[in-house]
Amino acid sequence: MNAVPDTPLRPRREGLRRALSRFRQSRLSTVGAGLVALVLATAALGPFLAPYPDHVAGGIDTAARFLPPSARHVFGTNELGQDVLSLTLAGASVSVLAGFAVVLIGSAIGTLVGGIAGFAGGWIDEILMRLTDLVLTVPNLILAMAIAAALGPGFQNMVLAISLGWWPGYARLVRGEVLSAREEVYVTAARAMGASRARVLFCHVLPNCISPVIVKMSLDMGFAILAVAALGFIGIGVRPPVPEWGTMLATARSYMPDVWWTAMAPGLAIFVSVFGFNLLGDGLRDLLDPRGGR
Known part of the structure; x- marks a missing residue:
């Protein structure tokens, strides 16, 4: 008798187990997940991990200008004597x-449109669409x-500026998914039960179109970070x-090579972020949207 309540959940658990198994079998996806975890941990704890927090706050040390990498300054110092590693972590x-x-705002606007x-x-x-x-x-x-x-x-103006040009890709993606989903049986059943058009769209259709949106969001994270750095x-x-x-790279350009x-350090940080999110996005595509990988 105890097995009866678990019966409807068993196919979902088996499907999730098989999906996670496919994800773990891909070494590149696992590497991407690890890199993303590292980037997110650095974003959350970076200011606290900085070995020179006073440099992050704007402090300078002109006597230590342009020191090369060493045990004291792993990535050296900049033109103001600030520790480059501390600035990169922050x-x-x-x-x-x-x-x-950017990805969150762009996906929200695009999904709605x-x-x-x-x-x-x-x-x-x-x-x-026009x-x-x-x-x-x-x-x-x-x-x-x-x-x-x-x-x-x-910060706010930069995010808004990029987001206003980021949503069309999500709009085209979601429109195609909705055009296919609105002909499904569950949509007809919801309408027959008297559900309003808004309820059918937001409670039935869009939740079933979320998997490709999540995949696109994971792939877009790296490019959004790159766009922020470009501005x-x-x-x-x-x-x-x-x-x-991006600002650190612009300043460093004047003193190259x-x-x-x-x-x-900032260049390596951008590379790791973009590379990690791209690998993770490929893995999530196979996990959440198997049709997209075929």
Whole structure:
């Protein structure tokens, strides 16, 4: 008798177990998960792990300018005598948080637009998709640069500028999923039971379209971090003394190649972040959306 309540859950548990087994069998996916865990841990604890927290707060030491990597300064010091490792660890919280905010806002807007367009159809679909195509005609980075330049530098303005050009990909993805899902039997059953169109869309259709959105979000995290760094690199992102990887690279560019170590730590941090999220996204695609990998 005790086995009866567990019977409906057994197929789900077996499916989850098989999916996790497939994920673990992929070494690259496991490596990606480890790198992402490292990046997230650094973003959460970076300011506390910095060996020179006073440098993160804006302190300088002109007597220690451009010291090469050593046991005291693992990645050397910059033009102000600040420890590059400390700035890179603290900058992780800014870059990763900004990338996460961009993906979250972009996916929320895109999911809403694509869901409404695919479910409503007709002239609503036509207007929303033409708006999506209009935004897609402008390269995302160029659009973000224009918006950020108009709004001014700052964390919030940078996130908003990138997010306003990030949602069309999610809108097209969700629209295609909704067009397929709205013809399913459970949608017809919900309508027959008297559920409103909004309830059918938000409680039945969109929850069943979330897997490809999660996969795209994981793949986009690396590119969002790269876009944040790009805006910081050209000087319209976060401004010093707030440490940010793109801004650090822009400053280090003036002293290359002689003082190469000032660019090594932030460049390596960006590489590890993008590489890790891409590997994890590939693994999640096989785990949550097997059709996407075929």
